[in-house]
Amino acid sequence: MRAFFELLPPLAWFFLLYLAALAVLFVSAFWSVDPFTTEVVHTWNTENFREIVTSPDWRRVVYRTVGIAAAVTITDAILAFPIAYYMARLASPRMRTLLFVLVLLPLWSSYLVRVYAWKVILAQNGILNWSLEKIGLPAANIGYTNTAMWLVFSYIWLPFMILPVYASLERIPDSYIEASHDLGGRGFRTLRSVILPLALPGIVAGSIFTFSLTLGDYITPTLVGGASSSFIGNIVYNTGLGAAGNLPFAAAFASIPLLVMAIYLLLARRLGAFEAL
Amino acid sequence: MIESRATRIGLKVWTLLVVLFLHLPIVIIILYAFNAQTAQGWPITEWTTKWFSPTLHDEEMRQALWLSLKAAVGATVIALVLGSLAAFAIHRFKFFGRDMISFVFILPIALPGIITGMALNSFFVFWHVNFGIWTIIVGHATFCVVIIFNNVIARLRRTPTSLVEASMDLGADGWQTFRYVTLPTISTALVSGALLAFALSFDEVIVTTFTAGVQNTLPIWIFGNIRIGQQLPEVNVVVFLILIGTILPVTIAQRLTSESGILRTRR
Amino acid sequence: MKRFHIAALAVLAVGLAVPAAGTGKSTGLPTAIGPGEGKLTMIAWEGYLDAKWVKSFQKQTGCKVQAKYAGSSDEMVTLMRSGGGGQYDMVSASGDASLRLIYGKDVAAVNVGLVPGWKQFFNAFKSPPNNTVKGQHYGISLQWGPNTLLYNTQKVKPAPTSWGAIYDSKYKGRVTVPNNPIQIADVALYLSKTKPSLGIKDPYELNQTQFNAAIDLIKKQKPLIKKYWGLSSDEVSLFKNGDTWLGASWPVTTGTLRAAKVPVKEIIPKEGATGWLDTWMLSAKAKHPNCAYKWYSYISSPKVQASQAVTYGETPVNKLACAQMNKLSKGSCAQYHANAPEAYYRSIKFWKTPVADCGNGKNNCLDYTKWVSAWNQATA
Numbered sequence: 044m045r046a047f048f049e050l051l052p053p054l055a056w057f058f059l060l061y062l063a064a065l066a067v068l069f070v071s072a073f074w075s076v077d078p079f080t081t082e083v084v085h086t087w088n089t090e091n092f093r094e095i096v097t098s099p100d101w102r103r104v105v106y107r108t109v110g111i112a113a114a115v116t117i118t119d120a121i122l123a124f125p126i127a128y129y130m131a132r133l134a135s136p137r138m139r140t141l142l143f144v145l146v147l148l149p150l151w152s153s154y155l156v157r158v159y160a161w162k163v164i165l166a167q168n169g170i171l172n173w174s175l176e177k178i179g180l181p182a183a184n185i186g187y188t189n190t191a192m193w194l195v196f197s198y199i200w201l202p203f204m205i206l207p208v209y210a211s212l213e214r215i216p217d218s219y220i221e222a223s224h225d226l227g228g229r230g231f232r233t234l235r236s237v238i239l240p241l242a243l244p245g246i247v248a249g250s251i252f253t254f255s256l257t258l259g260d261y262i263t264p265t266l267v268g269g270a271s272s273s274f275i276g277n278i279v280y281n282t283g284l285g286a287a288g289n290l291p292f293a294a295a296f297a298s299i300p301l302l303v304m305a306i307y308l309l310l311a312r313r314l315g316a317f318e319a320l
Numbered sequence: 321m322i323e324s325r326a327t328r329i330g331l332k333v334w335t336l337l338v339v340l341f342l343h344l345p346i347v348i349i350i351l352y353a354f355n356a357q358t359a360q361g362w363p364i365t366e367w368t369t370k371w372f373s374p375t376l377h378d379e380e381m382r383q384a385l386w387l388s389l390k391a392a393v394g395a396t397v398i399a400l401v402l403g404s405l406a407a408f409a410i411h412r413f414k415f416f417g418r419d420m421i422s423f424v425f426i427l428p429i430a431l432p433g434i435i436t437g438m439a440l441n442s443f444f445v446f447w448h449v450n451f452g453i454w455t456i457i458v459g460h461a462t463f464c465v466v467i468i469f470n471n472v473i474a475r476l477r478r479t480p481t482s483l484v485e486a487s488m489d490l491g492a493d494g495w496q497t498f499r500y501v502t503l504p505t506i507s508t509a510l511v512s513g514a515l516l517a518f519a520l521s522f523d524e525v526i527v528t529t530f531t532a533g534v535q536n537t538l539p540i541w542i543f544g545n546i547r548i549g550q551q552l553p554e555v556n557v558v559v560f561l562i563l564i565g566t567i568l569p570v571t572i573a574q575r576l577t578s579e580s581g582i583l584r585t586r587r
Numbered sequence: 588m589k590r591f592h593i594a595a596l597a598v599l600a601v602g603l604a605v606p607a608a609g610t611g612k613s614t615g616l617p618t619a620i621g622p623g624e625g626k627l628t629m630i631a632w633e634g635y636l637d638a639k640w641v642k643s644f645q646k647q648t649g650c651k652v653q654a655k656y657a658g659s660s661d662e663m664v665t666l667m668r669s670g671g672g673g674q675y676d677m678v679s680a681s682g683d684a685s686l687r688l689i690y691g692k693d694v695a696a697v698n699v700g701l702v703p704g705w706k707q708f709f710n711a712f713k714s715p716p717n718n719t720v721k722g723q724h725y726g727i728s729l730q731w732g733p734n735t736l737l738y739n740t741q742k743v744k745p746a747p748t749s750w751g752a753i754y755d756s757k758y759k760g761r762v763t764v765p766n767n768p769i770q771i772a773d774v775a776l777y778l779s780k781t782k783p784s785l786g787i788k789d790p791y792e793l794n795q796t797q798f799n800a801a802i803d804l805i806k807k808q809k810p811l812i813k814k815y816w817g818l819s820s821d822e823v824s825l826f827k828n829g830d831t832w833l834g835a836s837w838p839v840t841t842g843t844l845r846a847a848k849v850p851v852k853e854i855i856p857k858e859g860a861t862g863w864l865d866t867w868m869l870s871a872k873a874k875h876p877n878c879a880y881k882w883y884s885y886i887s888s889p890k891v892q893a894s895q896a897v898t899y900g901e902t903p904v905n906k907l908a909c910a911q912m913n914k915l916s917k918g919s920c921a922q923y924h925a926n927a928p929e930a931y932y933r934s935i936k937f938w939k940t941p942v943a944d945c946g947n948g949k950n951n952c953l954d955y956t957k958w959v960s961a962w963n964q965a966t967a
Contacts, residue, residue: 057461065431130335145339147515148566153538198345210471230323248473283438301431303430
């Protein structure tokens with residue numbers, strides 16, 4: 044217990060540094076740039092936020108980012124649950140090891156390269172259309188669209204959902220399920236009333252990854268997105284850096300994911316499932 | 321058997337499909353390591369193994385790979401310590417600011433990587449810190465901690481406190497209880513968290529660009545090669561070789577932690 | 588990044604100043620190239636530090652080159668300023684970034700007298716406005732290229748002669764243009780010929796009315812765009828995989844596609860074209876200035892200029908490079924317009940950073956920050 048408290052200070056220190064760095068950055072959201080020198084001018088105003096809220100283009104970017112992040116999270120939760128259940132409760136130890144390795148292996152093959160592989164698959168003359176053509180179906184033009192982004196994001200973050208769900212399903216004692224069966228709950232009822240609630244912390248933990256990783260990403264939209272696929276990260280990157288860096292505006296825009304995650308975590312807590320948050 | 325036969329078959333099929341889905345792009349990557357052309361078009365018309373030798377001898381690539389490995393180890397270790405500490409603290413003690421701390425952990429992942437990158441960059445500049453492997457590690461640790469934290473918390477939530485109490489009742493002190501009761505129950509969470517954290521750090525490119533200075537990590541090297549497009553197959557070769565190289569460690573790691581589960585009655 | 592910190596950081600930054608090569612004075616240009624420092628750190632476009640010419644430079648001068656590649660001008664500016672500046676000695680900046688670096692005091696003035704190749708440059712590139720301010724040279728011109736119209740000869744019929752082709756709904760979903768706010772100038776150039784009533788004289792100096800007209804056209808064009816390309820390799824994929832059939836491009840992209848047997852052709856349409864001109868700039872806090880000057884001499888010489896032009900796919904600024912180019916690849920000199928008359932270069936509207944000061948007495952032109960914001964909103 045004593046050792047415990049001795050180790051807490053470095054933890055606090057570490058995140059205080061990070062917070063301090065962030066704070067300075069976000070404070071600048073209330074400043075602006077001088078149009079001639081592009082120096083940051085320290086006059087307090089909320090002009091940046093007003094611009095974001097009133098511009099239909101900026102709003103569209105935010106809705107798109109949040110919408111796709113939500114879609115990806117739901118997709119991954121649905122995809123992950125059965126396989127996590129199988130891995131945790133039905134697979135033999137050998138099979139479980141094999142599946143574990145198979146699920147983790149893609150994570151070692153570079154995010155950039157995997158997204159690039161999807162480009163090849165989804166391109167006009169790519170593998171998908173080539174296969175569809177072979178079996179006589181029309182070409183699916185999903186290359187460089189929001190659908191493509193949803194697909195690729197769901198693919199990329201799937202292991203991040205499978206593992207936490209697996210971890211939580213693994214700990215459910217068999218006795219609970221047997222008891223539920225004894226009490227008359229068959230299959231679906233047991234799933235709904237016993238298994239899902241107990242697996243919820245894992246699902247929520249996984250959803251936090253998939254949602255937040257999608258929310259903050261800008262590389263996948265750049266690689267597989269089309270003409271109307273800018274994410275919040277893209278706007279922050281394009282407006283904040285370089286030759287005409289409008290850092291205050293970028294910082295203001297970046298406060299949106301912050302706000303969204305705060306709401307998300309609040310909701311997660313309200314659901315009562317993730318008590319720690 | 322608890323689950324019905326139909327359910328079990330359904331689950332097996334679903335698992336197979338998901339695994340295929342996960343590995344389709346991997347197969348593509350491996351195929352393109354043998355593509356004679358530099359641009360990635362389909363179908364592949366010419367096959368070759370000519371890219372393997374130059375890749376292995378590429379000094380830039382080797383340095384980048386080594387740097388990435390070192391940084392990932394450093395970041396994962398820090399994340400393991402800080403993440404599990406935080407998880408225990410949050411789980412056991414009710415104190416003011418509990419929710420705030422959890423929120424703060426999420427930030428490095430929730431915010432666009434460039435924000436963390438820019439913030440850390442200006443911070444290091446201000447305090448005159450030299451950009452190098454340690455700035456990279458710090459940058460990576462910020463988002464690795466939350467992975468360990470989330471995994472351990474989710475596990476702790478499901479662990480009955482009766483185990484710890486029973487251990488104490490049987491005469492074990494704090495450290496023994498931790499070693500023989502607590503640690504085994506969270507070990508899978510720690511290992512899967514560590515593997516995820518390592519992979520995330522190994523693969524990170526955005527924050528690293530801002531915290532690395534002149535050095536290249538492997539993802540930055542890959543990004544550069546993808547850009548110019550003239551050495552694209554080399555990138556595929558590197559990924560292919562890394563995949564082969566990681567099968568063994570990941571298998572061993574998983575084997576080490578597969579326990580029968582204290583509360584499971586059958587296996 | 589140092590900008591938005593308080594004055595304390597500025598004080599610290601001053602304390603980090605590095606003495607210039609050859610002199611101990613704070614303002615004077617060096618008068619001679621001293622001995623090499625053994626190292627040279629550079630930010631460059633991918634392909635600009637190819638082993639073909641870097642290896643021999645390292646052998647000749649003993650300056651080991653450490654490269655950091657960047658994919659956009661914005662990235663280059665950010666990198667130059669990272670770590671308080673001084674982390675990198677040189678940067679191969681394009682015209683849309685160079686003025687910002689100059690006004691931001693990130694780069695130092697250079698003595699062109701120390702670079703023999705400079706005298707052999709075409710006049711248009713000796714002191715172009717994007718790297719020469721008030722007679723002071725802030726770098727040495729490197730290579731340049733036009734922004735061309737690229738099209739798939741099998742899919743786009745009849746062959747286009749005007750930029751209007753990329754605004755034509757006939758090719759909906761098959762067009763691509765660069766994802767770069769400076770594209771607004773290309774649109775303005777097109778409008779200057781098709782809507783003369785707007786009175787656009789310089790596509791980089793636009794007042795609010797002219798600017799709005801350009802943004803409107805960009806918004807009208809958006810449904811036609813499959814993807815805004817960021818890197819040359821992006822565009823190569825788009826054309827190669829059949830996703831796009833025409834768009835704005837660079838000669839290097841055309842070269843790569845033709846080598847991959849994709850049936851494309853590039854033209855400079857009748858309305859004219861914008862162009863990019865790259866400059867090697869020297870950091871104001873460079874740690875290895877002597878090696879930097881050695882690099883200047885090396886990269887400006889005709890043989891190396893030719894080698895880079897042919898390898899990368901761009902046009903050298905050194906007049907004498909033409910003959911060398913033909914030695915490396917027959918006909919390449921004409922292909923890249925490396926022997927065109929001066930009038931040709933002056934007809935290209937080279938990139939320069941838009942500023943509020945239009946030079947007409949009024950300050951009502953829009954500056955680049957507004958270009959960035961408007962572009963990102965229009966293409967979001």
